[in-house]
Amino acid sequence: MFKRPLSNLKTSAPLRSSDRRKLKQRVIATYNVSPEIGDILVPEGLMSRRFATNTNTQGVAYWSPDGDPLWFSLGKDADELIPTVYTLWRKYDLLPCITTPAAVIPVLMGGADLMIPGVVQIPQSQTVVPPQLVAIAQYIKDSPTARGPPLAVGRLAVDLGSLTVGGKGKAVHLLHSWKDCLFNVGSKVDPPGVLVEIQEVGESKEGAEGQAAETEVIGERDEPSAEVQEVGGTDFGEDDADPHVDPVPKHLVQQPRPAPQLSKEGECHLDSCRDVILSRTEVSTILRDAVLQAIRSTAKSLPTASFPIPAGTFYSSYILPYRPASFRRPVPEPGDALSGNDSGASEYPLIDIKHSTYKSLAAFLKILDKQGILTIKDMKPEPLVMSVAASHSEVLSHTPYVSLHDIQLKEEKREKREEEGKARVREMEIKELWKPHAPSGSGRFFLDGGFDSSALYTYAELKATVVKYVTARQLVNAHDQSYVDVSQDEVLHVIVVRKNESDESLEFLKREEVVQRLSEKMQNWYEIRAEGREPLLRKGQLKPISVVAKTRQGRRANTLITGFEPFLLEAETMAEELRRICAGSTGVSPLPGKAARSEVLVQGKQIKAVMDFLLSRGVPKKWIETADLTGKK
Known part of the structure; x- marks a missing residue:
């Protein structure tokens, strides 16, 4: 594949x-x-x-x-x-496993399917039917109760009953393997140097004492048969592997470390901080209480249409989540229990069917059916839960506790609150300010009016200053008080006259116009206050952020963003966020002739996405200008 x-x-x-x-x-x-x-x-x-x-x-x-x-x-x-095999190395028993000799592994890594003559062990205690997913691992001759870690994933091609000595044809259609092109996209690490223990031992069909009961030995093979050799298209022996495929690491075959084991009594530490040891009987009691907890809190309110529920779904949705939260265990670090570290093996066991006295989920559900707690229908490949008895005496007398499900709901609510909190970003407070020039300029107006010529004024304060000035000098027009007779005051007249405008022609101006012209003769400043940031006060005129969609390189549309630096936004951070939001490539480039100013490019026409991003960062809408220059609506 x-x-x-x-x-x-x-x-x-x-x-x-x-x-x-x-x-x-x-x-x-x-x-x-x-x-x-x-x-x-x-x-x-x-x-x-x-x-x-x-x-x-x-x-x-x-x-x-x-x-x-x-x-x-x-x-x-x-x-x-x-x-993938990366996932299977986090949990070795995630899929039923078939083993094959070490010499076959390079053939599989070359992309060939697993043939029946290359099969040594098959799952025995699990119901596995084509085309179910299975893992493929290396058979370890010297350790019949253990196998290597999974090295490939595929679909079972035939019934397990067909996998007998002398059989022909394909056993597994390969989908993915160690060292293939999907694997090589990742970190390309070698398989863990461990043996995966087959915990429950019994007698196989071959009568081998101590052979794992959950696997069946099909045949002893030190080397692949002629048909196995033919699969890979190359005959090879112990020292003549496929030159195009990396050999199996020696540490995996020659120097395996034993996998973690349970005690003979099936006991395991459940929470190191509480130093609790649970027997199989205690695990069974916890699972039974979890069923009662689930029925009492959730399952009793399920509509009739929700049934029947497959046994596996009922187990994962209404038993495991309702185990007591008090038995939560620490999440293992890489290299601990799930990766075969002996020191951490006893700290991270599971409360599940495998560690109980029931041994299988079907047996557990049959007992609950006999006790009237629920009803099941025995079907293949798995039983169906037909109903639950919400009025059962044990359900009614069950004392509720805090379950893993309750903890998960609490965590989801917390995450939702955090996401909503991020969405409610407080809008930036932006003030445009004006400062008088030297006394020879607009500063003369403020000095003559008795105002502070070194202060910063908002537009509202500037307007109040003009009103106070013209009122004190009786410059308000007698016929229309919205006009100011600027020709009657030499200082005011000089300031409001624009270039290329005749002094004689300028007699009356509206009060708002006087304020506007006065601000044009003053220095521009601005102040920005953002949540969690120190106030920013800078000289210069603040301009809106420009978001423009343009066509570049033929018909390709891109969105360009400039002028964002004054709004406390960083180019690299913004490009990274927009790359995630828009699911497209982004780039940052300096603007020519403008020091410390950059342009962020987003692939595609993303005006709305960029606009929403800027608003979510607290930029007021009035300070964002957008334009679509692609010529398409």
């Missing part, structure tokens, strides 16, 4: 908090993981990016803040979320 580099890559855009939560819920529901694990698999700061494969298949990929692709979807609908 990803033999060649991705094409038609679109600009990456960060997911909004609401979209990230929806994506996390999809992962929780699809892969039956806890909300805590969901936060690890769908981290904050996730980026989305559209792409096309070499076969022109359209898709969407989701990148971590560190630049590693974690999930991808294929096709126009893009409904199915497929994990």
Whole structure:
């Protein structure tokens, strides 16, 4: 699928908090993981990016803040979320796993599908049917109860029953693997140097003592068969791997570190700060209480049309979220429990079905059905929850507690308040000010009128000064008090006369006109007060921010922004924000002949988006000028 580099890559855009939560819920529901694990698999700061494969298949990929692709979807609908190996290394058991000999791994990395003769172990305790997603890992001959970390993802091509010794054909259609072009977009790290423990042991079909019960051994293979060799198009042995594919790291095969294990009694530390150890029986009690909590608080009000609910959906939506919040555990750092660090293994276990006495979700639901707490219908591939008993005595007597669901709702409300707070940015206070010139200029008017010739005046204060001046000198026209007889006062007459204007022709002016002409003979200043910033007082005339859409380089439309520096906006920061908002490229370039002034360019016709951005930063609308010079409406 990803033999060649991705094409038609679109600009990456960060997911909004609401979209990230929806994506996390999809992962929780699809892969039956806890909300805590969901936060690890769908981290904050996730980026989305559209792409096309070499076969022109359209898709969407989701990148971590560190630049590693974690999930991808294929096709126009893009409904199915497929994990990458980067994600599988965060949670090794996210997908059912099939193992294959070390010699087959380079063939898969070359883009070949996994053939039936190359299969050693298959999932035994899980219901896996074509075309379900499966992971592929390296089979470790010397450690039959463990396997290597996942190295590829694909779709099961045949029923597991067909994967027998001597079988032929394809076992898994490969979608993505370690070292392919999708993987290489990320950090290109080597697989973790750990073995993934198969925790529950039993006897396989081959009768091997101690073989993992959750996998079935199909056959012992030190080297791939002739058909396996034929798949890759190259015959190779132990020392003759495909020269175009990097070999499996030696540390993965020769010097694996043991994966973390549970104790023989199945006990695990749940919260290091509380130093609590829970047995399987206690975990079962917590899960049962979670069902009662869910029915009492939420499930009882579900409309009839909401049923039936698949068992997996009921588990992820109405059991796991309603576990007690008091048992929340710290989120593991990279390299801790999920990545095989022994020291942190016991600090980050899960309260889930696997650690309970029920062993499987179907068995748990059947017990609840017998007790009348809910009713189920036994269906394949999973049971259906048909209804819940809101009036059951145990539901009514259940004492509510603070659940993980309550904590999540509280967190969502907090995020919403923060987003609303950011949207309610206080508008900047902008004052235009005027200062008298030297006594030979407008300063003479202020000195003769007895006003402060060194002060800064607002337009309203300037108007009040003119009114006081003309009233004291009786310059108001007797027939129309809105006019001032400027010819009767030599100082005022000199100031209000403009260039190329005859002194004799200027006798009367409206009071507003006198104020306007006086301001023209004064120095321009401005003051800007923004929330959380020191007041800014500068000399000069403040001009509005210019937002202009122009056509450049043929038919390409771009939006140009200039004059934003006086409004406490930085070019690089603004370009970065607009790149995210407009999902397009941006650039910053200096304006010729203007020191410390820049121009921000946004790809496309983005006048409205830029306008909304400036308003969200507190710039008053009157100080934004827009123009569309593209010739298109």
